[in-house]
Amino acid sequence: MAIALAIKEALASSSMIRKMFEEGNELKKQYGADKVFDFSLGNPDLEPPDAFKDVFLRMAEDDVSGKTKGKHGYMPNAGYPEVRESLSKKASSDHQCIVPPANITMTAGAAGGLNVVFKSILNPGDEVIVPKPYFVEYRNYIKNHGGTLTEAATTPDFSLDINEIEKALSNKTAAVLINSPNNPTGKVYTGQDITALAALLRIHGTKTGRFPYLVADEPYREIVYNGITVPPVLSAYKESIVVTSYSKSLSLPGERIGYIAAGPQLSEKEDLLNALIYANRVLGFVNAPALMQRIVAELQDQKADVTIYDRRRSAFKEVLDNAGLRYAQPEGAFYFFVKVPERKSNGRSITDDVSFSECLKKHLILGVPGSGFAGPGWIRFAYCVDEKIIRASSAAFKEAVREWNGLIV
Amino acid sequence: MAIALAIKEALASSSMIRKMFEEGNELKKQYGADKVFDFSLGNPDLEPPDAFKDVFLRMAEDDVSGKTKGKHGYMPNAGYPEVRESLSKKASSDHQCIVPPANITMTAGAAGGLNVVFKSILNPGDEVIVPKPYFVEYRNYIKNHGGTLTEAATTPDFSLDINEIEKALSNKTAAVLINSPNNPTGKVYTGQDITALAALLRIHGTKTGRFPYLVADEPYREIVYNGITVPPVLSAYKESIVVTSYSKSLSLPGERIGYIAAGPQLSEKEDLLNALIYANRVLGFVNAPALMQRIVAELQDQKADVTIYDRRRSAFKEVLDNAGLRYAQPEGAFYFFVKVPERKSNGRSITDDVSFSECLKKHLILGVPGSGFAGPGWIRFAYCVDEKIIRASSAAFKEAVREWNGLIV
Numbered sequence: 001m002a003i004a005l006a007i008k009e010a011l012a013s014s015s016m017i018r019k020m021f022e023e024g025n026e027l028k029k030q031y032g033a034d035k036v037f038d039f040s041l042g043n044p045d046l047e048p049p050d051a052f053k054d055v056f057l058r059m060a061e062d063d064v065s066g067k068t069k070g071k072h073g074y075m076p077n078a079g080y081p082e083v084r085e086s087l088s089k090k091a092s093s094d095h096q097c098i099v100p101p102a103n104i105t106m107t108a109g110a111a112g113g114l115n116v117v118f119k120s121i122l123n124p125g126d127e128v129i130v131p132k133p134y135f136v137e138y139r140n141y142i143k144n145h146g147g148t149l150t151e152a153a154t155t156p157d158f159s160l161d162i163n164e165i166e167k168a169l170s171n172k173t174a175a176v177l178i179n180s181p182n183n184p185t186g187k188v189y190t191g192q193d194i195t196a197l198a199a200l201l202r203i204h205g206t207k208t209g210r211f212p213y214l215v216a217d218e219p220y221r222e223i224v225y226n227g228i229t230v231p232p233v234l235s236a237y238k239e240s241i242v243v244t245s246y247s248k249s250l251s252l253p254g255e256r257i258g259y260i261a262a263g264p265q266l267s268e269k270e271d272l273l274n275a276l277i278y279a280n281r282v283l284g285f286v287n288a289p290a291l292m293q294r295i296v297a298e299l300q301d302q303k304a305d306v307t308i309y310d311r312r313r314s315a316f317k318e319v320l321d322n323a324g325l326r327y328a329q330p331e332g333a334f335y336f337f338v339k340v341p342e343r344k345s346n347g348r349s350i351t352d353d354v355s356f357s358e359c360l361k362k363h364l365i366l367g368v369p370g371s372g373f374a375g376p377g378w379i380r381f382a383y384c385v386d387e388k389i390i391r392a393s394s395a396a397f398k399e400a401v402r403e404w405n406g407l408i409v
Numbered sequence: 410m411a412i413a414l415a416i417k418e419a420l421a422s423s424s425m426i427r428k429m430f431e432e433g434n435e436l437k438k439q440y441g442a443d444k445v446f447d448f449s450l451g452n453p454d455l456e457p458p459d460a461f462k463d464v465f466l467r468m469a470e471d472d473v474s475g476k477t478k479g480k481h482g483y484m485p486n487a488g489y490p491e492v493r494e495s496l497s498k499k500a501s502s503d504h505q506c507i508v509p510p511a512n513i514t515m516t517a518g519a520a521g522g523l524n525v526v527f528k529s530i531l532n533p534g535d536e537v538i539v540p541k542p543y544f545v546e547y548r549n550y551i552k553n554h555g556g557t558l559t560e561a562a563t564t565p566d567f568s569l570d571i572n573e574i575e576k577a578l579s580n581k582t583a584a585v586l587i588n589s590p591n592n593p594t595g596k597v598y599t600g601q602d603i604t605a606l607a608a609l610l611r612i613h614g615t616k617t618g619r620f621p622y623l624v625a626d627e628p629y630r631e632i633v634y635n636g637i638t639v640p641p642v643l644s645a646y647k648e649s650i651v652v653t654s655y656s657k658s659l660s661l662p663g664e665r666i667g668y669i670a671a672g673p674q675l676s677e678k679e680d681l682l683n684a685l686i687y688a689n690r691v692l693g694f695v696n697a698p699a700l701m702q703r704i705v706a707e708l709q710d711q712k713a714d715v716t717i718y719d720r721r722r723s724a725f726k727e728v729l730d731n732a733g734l735r736y737a738q739p740e741g742a743f744y745f746f747v748k749v750p751e752r753k754s755n756g757r758s759i760t761d762d763v764s765f766s767e768c769l770k771k772h773l774i775l776g777v778p779g780s781g782f783a784g785p786g787w788i789r790f791a792y793c794v795d796e797k798i799i800r801a802s803s804a805a806f807k808e809a810v811r812e813w814n815g816l817i818v
Contacts, residue, residue, distance in 0.1 A: 004529060004554075006532075007528070010687060011684065011687055044482065045482075056473075057469040057470065063465060063466070069456060070454065071663075072457055072660060073453065073454075073660070074662045075663055108665070111693035122413055137690075144691065251481060254699030256517070256695060256696070256697075275412040275416045278416060282546060283692065284692075285665070285693075285694070286517075286521075286665060289517075289664050289698040
């Protein structure tokens with residue numbers, strides 16, 4: 001009883017993604033880093049844009065010269081007023097409505113932001129509906145604050161299935177959590193899908209008296225391909241809350257900087273804004289890291305070079321095609337969600353993603369089994385790695401698939 | 410029901426410290442910043458040491474020149490190995506025992522660290538004993554993770570009262586949480602007190618089979634006066650965990666950087682270390698901010714200029730003496746905990762700290778009522794403000810006390 005029982009249980013079945021990360025490090029030690037095709041972790045390898053470095057340097061110089069003072073101290077728990085002002089413009093433009101600075105809460109990345117949101121809105125026993133597959137940590141973020149995650153199936157191409165969400169709705173539904181562009185599928189929900197979801201939630205709210213929040217986790221909003229855009233959420237549904245970060249768009253995942261943008265028309269806006277600030281404080285975040293707040297406020301028109309990710313996407317597509325693998329078409333983010341090839345064993349169909357990932361690992365290819373995302377039968381590959389590694393993995397992929405198909409269980 | 414009920418209740422009685430902070434800002438707008446004697450918030454006004462700025466600048470330059478790469482990306486959730494290595498030396502020296510790097514978890518300040526600890530160790534209904542008065546947020550940090558705070562009285566000079574802690578112990582006691590140097594009293598617990606507490610916990614553990622953790626919150630360890638030192642904790646009791654930050658010692662409270670040092674002899678060490686890393690991840694901290702990790706690793710021999718705080722302490726002492734106020738002798742941190750002067754009203758003794766703080770506010774003096782720290786009848790003044798402001802407050806203090814004593818309720 002020296003540690004919490006819930007944690008003891010959780011540790012026993014801990015995140016597959018991190019497990020792969022650590023196994024990958026072991027394999028790299030053994031075979032050399034350039035010999036392992038590590039597609040396990042969504043850790044952008046691109047450097048932050050030059051504009052980031054320029055602002056970073058200027059702030060360090062101003063610190064040394066004494067031009068700025070007190071800039072590493074406390075500020076209001078929601079963040080610097082001028083930073084919130086800057087980001088309110090970005091949120092207004094992304095969501096096609098006026099988001100006032102008061103609606104912005106600076107957070108320690110999107111992971112911090114989601115915990116702040118769930119702490120603010122969940123009563124014990126409340127449910128949060130999440131279309132699957134989904135980022136595995138969502139379950140923990142919801143559970144941390146007394147809620148439970150209710151899964152909703154998606155369509156075969158991983159679009160929102162409004163009927164499935166409707167079936168999952170109940171009096172206990174506090175929120176629907178969506179993630180678009182999606183990790184792990186790369187799907188971007190269309191404007192029509194968002195509109196249909198908003199209509200469903202309005203009908204449910206009118207009927208039951210409880211309007212579920214629509215929580216949109218959007219760290220990949222800037223990373224989209226083929227001219228696709230991510231539709232606005234805050235203007236589509238009154239009771240919506242957007243959580244985002246600069247981890248992917250500016251390649252700053254280690255710095256833990258992001259924000260919550262609360263809908264301008266929220267029916268209990270004052271209460272919710274106060275709750276977010278309170279939750280940010282008492283969960284021990286206190287405030288988002290000061291320096292990074294000041295830096296990102298100046299970088300609203302900057303993002304990682306998406307053309308690089310796009311080239312990698314094409315390269316990876318070739319690799320998968322050559323190996324005869326099927327996959328969801330990624331419209332955003334930097335993941336391929338790949339179907340485990342069906343093989344027959346004694347007349348039974350085997351599409352076990354954990355076994356397939358073990359088979360890939362023998363060929364030094366690391367991906368995360370879809371079971372880790374409530375998407376069994378699939379496997380996720382992150383292509384935020386060098387194009388050369390992607391191309392070099394082609395032979396290994398082909399061999400692994402050959403071995404998989406020929407294997408006898 | 411749009412926000413969580415627990416939060417709704419909490420907001421209604423939210424932190425007095427932050428309330429004062431905001432009222433102070435209002436008064437400053439009204440009367441001018443130099444006219445308000447704001448001793449409400451423990452926000453160090455000293456700049457970080459020059460060595461901090463030098464390292465900060467060098468890291469920005471290395472980023473721009475491309476000398477370092479990937480330094481804003483993810484690292485293991487516990488922090489960079491080389492940072493943990495550096496801090497393990499500091500923890501070993503502070504606590505007079507060998508603390509291996511594996512026992513260090515980098516956190517978003519001490520507030521983040523305490524949440525990580527309580528998430529890791531608390532089962533529903535568990536109790537954490539805290540000597541009073543105490544930093545008001547402790548109650549929230551414990552409650553976040555299903556525990557309850559059990560108060561233990563201290564001696565008249567705010568030393569640990571081992572008998573009171575003994576009375577508070579039960580089968581449900583998961584931990585005793587101490588804070589030394591103490592906020593709000595400035596008390597530094599002696600080595601004998603720590604030894605006696607350790608002995609008590611060992612006896613209790615042997616008797617009940619459950620050894621409570623000793624959790625030491627030590628952000629003020631470096632800020633001590635008159636040659637006083639803070640005794641080691643990790644070497645005094647096997648089941649101990651130290652949480653600390655650079656908020657006070659390097660004046661970096663806005664940057665959210667600190668660490669947890671777990672005792673080298675913990676009986677379930679592996680489990681606890683894994684739990685801390687897991688909790689850091691799932692609570693949404695993910696990892697402590699990357700840049701600040703790298704900076705503090707190089708600054709183990711650096712701290713704020715304590716002689717400045719010491720001069721302010723002397724100045725404040727004079728001010729309080731001149732006003733005829735009584736107070737606890739601060740041995741560390743940067744707070745005076747001042748007794749509300751007793752006044753008689755219809756034969757009744759009035760020592761109400763909220764009324765006294767209202768009276769002080771009329772004279773533009775801001776302090777936090779002791780009720781906010783479970784220490785009614787007292788008031789806390791933070792002296793991490795310019796010495797000129799402290800000295801200039803003397804007349805106002807005298808007038809406020811005169812008014813207080815003459816008032817008829």
